[in-house]
Amino acid sequence: MDYDQVRETDPAVADALEGELERQERTLAMIASENHASEAVLAAQGSVLTNKYAEGYPESRYYAGCEYADDVEQLAIDRATELWGAEHVNVQPHSGTQANQAVYFAMLDPGDKILSLDLTHGGHLSHGHPANFVGQLYDVEQYEVDPETGTIDYEGLRDLAESFDPDIVVSGYSAYPREVEWDRIQAAADAVDAYHLADMAHITGLVAAGVHDSPVGIADFVTGSTHKTIRAGRGGIVMCGDEHADAIDKAVFPGGQGGPLMHNIAGKAVGFGEALDPEFQAYAEQVVENAQALGDRLADHGLSLVSGGTDTHLVLVDLRESHPDLSGGDAEDALAAANIVLNGNTVPGETRSAFDPSGIRAGTAGITTRGFGVEAVEEVADLIYRVVDDHDSEDVIYEVGERVEELCDAHPIYE
Structure with a gap:
């Protein structure tokens, strides 16, 4: 991969792009929301569709010259329908947050x-944070996870729904390591005649591969990101x-955005096509197996895992018991200096703040894309622990x- 054409026009941007490529190659991307798209997806996202306005939807555009844009968007829709089994799919949202916005705006x-779930307990900004x-x-x-188990208290959620009487209940999370019982949340929503929005941003790929239960057909609305565990073009659905x-279609366009980013939709179509290959199921299974191996090894070192483990692509570590003087932010900085890139994260019962949290979150989607198996992931866990346990040592780092x-x-x- 090279940026020679960029360099001819803009050496400064080429320097940054080449620097980022080198950074990604020499570091481990373990931020749970990150992954590595294929070169085919990257090529589609950098294609001539960057030039095309296509306001509207396939066969119903507000501009001429959209025949190939229609083909690409319909491919993305058809492949998404096959992956997740939904009756209706809109692939135009620019992000998962804008996908959520469309549901709110529509309903x-x-x-x-x-x-919705509190941010410090694993929720997301777009689920109701005041910022x-x-x-x-x-x-x-906002509801919370059980402080003892680190898992969703479904009975407590239903009780809160009955007292608060919401118009919509939001499920799906950004830092929750366990499978979600979508039907129990749907039952809580049904009990108060509310809609149910399931945001599967982090687990789109796991759901597509059948290694995590699907909310499609249970929740009234399902949203997600298209670039995390699914490895498609960056955006939402x-x-x-x-x-x-x-x-929903009117809420996306013209309600929340204008012309769709057709080059991103091309990347979505290519990535969805890749996810329909049987090899993708093996990848998703390995992501979960790697996450469980990562969690088990960190626990063997004495680190405390929220909920005691994981069913998904991520582990959430609460540092307060094992390393009470170390914040998640400081752990993040030390690990980044050692070429392991993850993030400090709040944990249930947070006693610090979102800017100086008590935990770290690590995901395995990116390193699994690189070909890491359980043995390599266990070594990575050992390396993470070395840094966490001796984060002030320049020699260790x-x-x-x-x-x-x-x-x-x-x-x-x-390669």
Whole structure:
């Protein structure tokens, strides 16, 4: 992969792109929301569709010259329908947050009530945090995980729903390591005549491969990102039943955005096609197996895992018991210096703050794409622990960084 054409026009941008490529190749991407798209997806996203406006939907555009844009978007829709089995799919949202926005815009009025998981317990900004437009436009109440088990208290959620009487209940999370019982959340929503939005942003690929239960056909609306565990073009997606199709489409366009990013939709189409290959199921299974191996090994070192383990692509470590003087932010910085890139993260019962949290979150989607198996992941867990346990040691950070680079050389992203 090279950026020679960029360099001819803009050497400064070429320097940054080449630097980023080198950074990705020599570090381990373990931020749970990151992955490595294929060169085919990258090529589609950098294609001539960058030049094309295509406001509207296939066969119903507001501009001429959209015949090939129609072909690409319909391919993305058809492949998404096959992957997830939804009656209606909209592939135009620019992000998972805009996908959620479309559902709110379609089904709620300002001041209506949303019940969602608290951010510090694994929720997402777009589910109702006051810094986000959702928390500013709607009346938001938030549920929490059980502080002892780190898992969703479904009975408590239902009790809260009955007392708060929301218009929509949101499930699906950004830092929750266990399978979600979508039907129990649907039952809580049904009990108060509320809609149910399942945001599967982090687990789109796991659901597509059948290694995580699907909310499609259970929840009224399903949203997601298309670039995390699914490895397609960067953006979002909304799925629903036919009865809500028109409302969702109008909420996406013209309600929330103008012309779709057709080059990103091309990347989505290519990535969805890759996910339909039987090899993708093996990949998704390995992602989960690797995450479980990572969690088990970290636990063997004495680190505390929220919920005691994982069913998904991520582990959430609570540092307060094993390393009470180490914040997640400081652990993140030390690990980054050792070429392991993950993020500090809040944990249930957080006693610090979102800017200086008590935990770290690590995902295995990216390193699995690189070809890491259980044995390599266990070594990565050992390296993570070395840094966490001796985060002030420049020698340890240097030694771990050197070993990480050796692992990266053995598992290149783009050969």
